[in-house]
Amino acid sequence: MKESCKFTIVYVFGPLQCADKYKKNETLSRETGEWVKIGETEYNGPIDEEAVMKKAMNRINDETRTGIPVLSMIYDVFLFPYKSHTDNKVRGRLCSELYSHEDSKKINQQHKDDQFVIKAGVEFVYGVCRKEILYAVQSVDHDILSSTDDEEQIKLIAQLFRFNNKKLYDIKEDNETALGSRKPHLDLDTILEVGDEIVLTKDGKKDAVVDENNEIITAKYIGGNEFECRDEVGRTSPLAKKYLNQYGDKNVSTINGNEYWTFKGQKLTLLRRD
Numbered sequence: 001m002k003e004s005c006k007f008t009i010v011y012v013f014g015p016l017q018c019a020d021k022y023k024k025n026e027t028l029s030r031e032t033g034e035w036v037k038i039g040e041t042e043y044n045g046p047i048d049e050e051a052v053m054k055k056a057m058n059r060i061n062d063e064t065r066t067g068i069p070v071l072s073m074i075y076d077v078f079l080f081p082y083k084s085h086t087d088n089k090v091r092g093r094l095c096s097e098l099y100s101h102e103d104s105k106k107i108n109q110q111h112k113d114d115q116f117v118i119k120a121g122v123e124f125v126y127g128v129c130r131k132e133i134l135y136a137v138q139s140v141d142h143d144i145l146s147s148t149d150d151e152e153q154i155k156l157i158a159q160l161f162r163f164n165n166k167k168l169y170d171i172k173e174d175n176e177t178a179l180g181s182r183k184p185h186l187d188l189d190t191i192l193e194v195g196d197e198i199v200l201t202k203d204g205k206k207d208a209v210v211d212e213n214n215e216i217i218t219a220k221y222i223g224g225n226e227f228e229c230r231d232e233v234g235r236t237s238p239l240a241k242k243y244l245n246q247y248g249d250k251n252v253s254t255i256n257g258n259e260y261w262t263f264k265g266q267k268l269t270l271l272r273r274d
Contacts (some may be wrong), residue, residue, distance in 0.1 A: 007043040007160075008086045011056035012036050012076040012133055022075050027129040035126050036075065036133070040087035043079070047163050052077045076130070078137050078164045081144060081156065089143075093136035094125050134168050139256065141165070143203075146250055188225045188236075191271045196221045196263060200240060202248050204259050204267035209248040217243045219261070236261050236268065 014036040018028055028034035041059040045051050056077045080086045141164060145157050192198075200209045200217040209217045219229035219239060229239050236257030244250040244260060258268040 006082055007045075007047075008040050008080045008082050008084070009043045009052055009056050009059075010038065010040050010078045010080060010087045010090055010137070011059065011074055012038055012078075013056075013060055013072050013074045016071045016073050019073055019075060022130050025130045028127060035124050036128055037072075037124050038087050038091045038133075040084075042082065047079060047159055049077065049163070052079060076133065076167060079160045080140070081153070081160070086140070089140045090133070090136050091125060093139050094128060094132060131168075134165070137164050138168075142252065146252075188221065188268070189223065191268070192221045192263065194221055194223050198227065198236075198261045198263045198268070200243055200248070201260055201262050201267070202244070202250075204262065204269075206265070209243055211247050217247065 014022065014028070015034065018034050021028060021034070022036070028036065039059065041055060043052065043055050045055065053074060056074050060072065060074060078090075141157070141161055145154065145161075148154060148157070197218050197220050200219070201207055202209055211217065217229070219227035219236075222228050222233065225235055226233055227236065227239060229243075232239070237255055238257070240257035240260045241252060241255045244255065245252060256269075261268050263271060
């Protein structure tokens with residue numbers, strides 16, 4: 001990648017015949033093979049949707065040899081500070097929490113003997129709707145913001161927030177617009193036993209959250225998707241929000257707690273995916 005690149009574009013595209021359904025925020029049907037494909041490209045230009053779309057269109061035009069058998073079009077474009085593999089983060093939020101992209105392997109398998117076809121990788125996501133993609137982008141936005149304290153970088157990220165998140169207002173809201181309410185129910189009884197202890201981390205990895213006495217924030221599973229943490233009973237998201245804001249140098253109003261609580265070194269969302 002060129003050092004002069006300032007941004008990474010993450011683009012979402014899919015079959016032309018599904019475009020209206022996607023824009024209406026209807027769930028694309030996994031059973032009928034409806035999908036989106038998420039990719040990225042470098043970009044050095046203005047924070048302008050027309051310019052970003054044009055760059056993304058040039059990228060998708062270069063992907064005509066990836067084995068995609070139908071006419072496709074760009075659905076959405078998003079901007080992030082330049083860093084490679086940002087598309088993996090967005091796709092990972094969807095696939096670890098909501099939808100599997102394993103079917104892309106089957107598509108590649110169909111072309112395994114065709115030396116003229118470039119394999120499509122794991123970029124396909126099935127059974128998704130537009131709002132879930134927008135929430136995944138929003139989640140990555142907040143992760144990026146929380147990882148920097150540089151004032152100029154924060155100003156830039158704020159501009160990109162407005163660019164990325166204004167699309168949420170294109171979708172009519174109902175009375176259940178919270179991020180958590182859009183996620184399917186995660187039954188922790190399937191991966192934990194009563195008495196199991198989970199550890200709160202700052203990023204779902206090894207960096208545990210500690211209090212003013214340098215004690216690690218842990219919680220004990222008591223069943224029914226609830227935990228006991230410091231004489232308080234609650235679910236993963238409210239508990240994570242409270243202690244990340246208090247001790248984890250976070251300032252969040254909405255959070256997916258299963259991305260921050262870990263069990264035996266793995267965050268709960270990864271346990272669910274497995």
